[in-house]
Amino acid sequence: MKTYLLIIVSLFLGMQLSDAQNSSMAKKADPIVWFGIDFTKAKFVRVAETGQQLKDVLIPINNLVPSEPGKYDVAKYFKKQKVVTSLDTEQKRNDAVNVSELTVADPITLTRDDIQQVVAAYAGASDGAETGLLFVAENLDKSTQKASMYVCFFDIKTGNLIHSVKVEGKARGFGLRNYWAGAVYQIMKSWKY
Numbered sequence: 691m692k693t694y695l696l697i698i699v700s701l702f703l704g705m706q707l708s709d710a711q712n713s714s715m716a717k718k719a720d721p722i723v724w725f726g727i728d729f730t731k732a733k734f735v736r737v738a739e740t741g742q743q744l745k746d747v748l749i750p751i752n753n754l755v756p757s758e759p760g761k762y763d764v765a766k767y768f769k770k771q772k773v774v775t776s777l778d779t780e781q782k783r784n785d786a787v788n789v790s791e792l793t794v795a796d797p798i799t800l801t802r803d804d805i806q807q808v809v810a811a812y813a814g815a816s817d818g819a820e821t822g823l824l825f826v827a828e829n830l831d832k833s834t835q836k837a838s839m840y841v842c843f844f845d846i847k848t849g850n851l852i853h854s855v856k857v858e859g860k861a862r863g864f865g866l867r868n869y870w871a872g873a874v875y876q877i878m879k880s881w882k883y
Contacts, residue, residue: 716843716853717883719821721772723846724764726752726780727839727874728808729787732827733794739866741789747867748784752777754871767878768823779815780824797829797838805840806851813849822846825877828856830870835861837873841881857881 729748737744755762756775765773808826816822826840842854859876863869 712853713883716821717769719843719852720770721774721819721821722768722770722843723774723776723816723819723822724755725812725815725822725824726755726775726777727825727827728780728811729784729827731798731800731804731808732787732792733798733829734792735794735797735829735831736833737793737830738832739793741792743866744792745784745787745789747870748787749781750867751871751874752780752784754874762875762878764823764878767881772819773823774816774819776816779812783811797831800826800828800840802851802854805842805854809842809844809851809854810849812844812846814847816846820846821852825874826854830861830873832861837861837870837877839874839877841877 727748734741734744755764756777764775765771805826809822809824812822812824822842822844824842824844826842828838828840830837836858838856838858840854840856843852844850845852857877857880859873859880861869862872862876
């Protein structure tokens, strides 16, 4: 029994140490490439809009970082000296989202494998910086007025996750785009390693 307990404690401590090392790697990474928000696995929960209306909102949200850098200041919120923005891969992927699968009645839960699969699609998507930053959208839930997203740091060359954390942001703002962009802003603003 003692051996069994010792194994469980060792595994738990090993996982915590690994998470701490990965968090430290993400924190030290500078410069980074901001790849935007990937909506390919996202679900809009209990919304009145059609899948097409929602899809039409996805790309403009990603354009807020370069068009409103004072508010959506990735460098400031993630404490980086230099951030390069690269939205080409995100735009192609989000353009391919199937509108008939965007809306659901109940929230979903993405697995670590789901997150890794999304991040892997960005492997080699930028020259220069070694580390990418991507938000992987999970649920945008109208009933709770919250969006859940995974903040993911990853190795651009290999597409392997370095560190990911699930974060929620409160949706707010006038109009469909600004409402969900409010959640993105809250997620950025509240970021802590």
